[in-house]
Amino acid sequence: LIPALVKLDQHATLTEADRSAFLDLPVRCQTFKAGGYVARQGERVRSVGVVLSGFAYGSKVTSNGARQIISVHMPGDLISVQHAAFRKATSSIQMMTPGDVALISADDLDALVAERPDVQRAVWLSTLVDGSIASEWVVNVGRRDARSRIAHLLCEFATRLKAVRSDREIAYEFPMTQEQVGDATGLTSVHVNRTLQDLRRNGLIRHDNRTVTIADWKALTAVGDFQAEYLKQDDVQAETSRHRVEQTALSNGR
Amino acid sequence: LIPALVKLDQHATLTEADRSAFLDLPVRCQTFKAGGYVARQGERVRSVGVVLSGFAYGSKVTSNGARQIISVHMPGDLISVQHAAFRKATSSIQMMTPGDVALISADDLDALVAERPDVQRAVWLSTLVDGSIASEWVVNVGRRDARSRIAHLLCEFATRLKAVRSDREIAYEFPMTQEQVGDATGLTSVHVNRTLQDLRRNGLIRHDNRTVTIADWKALTAVGDFQAEYLKQDDVQAETSRHRVEQTALSNGR
């Protein structure tokens, strides 16, 4: 649970007791293959998840069979929190790549946060960031053309993966197929393909297989109309938090 | 703040002490005219709001000048919670109609929820519902055609306004201009106009001025691919909560 704790620690000031109480939560780790369901829309939900490795995504399917990806979850992210809160999955969550997810009983988490307001606040704020990302996605699919939508998605990934280093080429593992990019941006895989080629021809990105490299960050953020503020990842604070968290983890033998 | 308390009470079991502590929060009421800004994107935010009357909406503007409405807020809704949590507005919030908003200092709210985990949970869960709505909007603008998008929006309004009564025509005040409907659904006002006419010609709705009446709820939900579960408004519980809340309010003289 350490990667999740690092993220939580960014959002609230947790005490050592808070941190170890969180780390002491009983977890059930589960390994999924790509495409495996962590939750299915409509099902009863009894646990929240923490992505330990790999990528996951949330999606809904419309009555005419189209799929829309509504969220992407990276290692350390809490998933299914909204589902667990109401004990019902309002969307499906699947693995985008093979990976491991730690499952925490919703009852256990409820009990923990009822006892520890700062932990509750940290989890809460992490869900608020998820909401902020969702809002930006509404803008992305609602008001941007294909070039911008895809550019924006690539920028979001780079930022969330903390792959952005000033004045250097940015490269990262990009786990989505072109069809999934289409499902996330409200486009067809065919058009994603053509748009990706266009981005490549213009020297903004390169991509071979599963790795994307952003050749011109400034230009790509301009095309994608990307401002990172909505992700509000305070990296400085994250560094200090990681430090504190690792000490906690060591002292707890995890 | 009573309407907000009613909504919060749906999400957690609050004690009398919780309720009166919430109602005792210092508030500053402010009257806005239509179009007035409750918050501007990028600004520092020091308070959360409660819509007392009228409708509000959140929006973002893209670099090429297009506006996307990302949320609609109705009387009783908490607004700007995400902004207040990070003390910064990541979107603008404006009134859609003239109305009153109660402003609560973010510091005061932070202090309250730090003391009262159940209140924090209630506020948290209300923001999770907002997130659920935002996710559904991603689906709406990403994967549905104009007819469905608009039908879905009308269904969402009817449900959130609790205007749905079985086997009867549904009528409610609809505060959005066609341009705003376009901004919410990712369409142009011109196309919204044509699509509304289409919906009307097909006998699904009628609309004069600011009031919409849904002539065929079943058909409109089918066209809009609308399932109300994601709004998870438990009306039964809401009724009992309202009862409790009004007692609290009376005993506090509000």
Added chain:
DNA sequence: CGCCCATTTGACAGCTTTCAAATCGCGTGG
């Protein structure tokens, strides 16, 4: 080496946008 899934390509259709311009609705001032 072969199968399967992801990527790529082409031609064409179609939903939505664009750009004006006309009309309507309604609050305001005369």
Added chain:
DNA sequence: CCACGCGATTTGAAAGCTGTCAAATGGGCG
């Protein structure tokens, strides 16, 4: 009480971005 003014609604024609439908190509894994 009626004219005026401005924003909202309507309408038309044409352009455009994106989708659809196949079919070919490519790449990775058993």
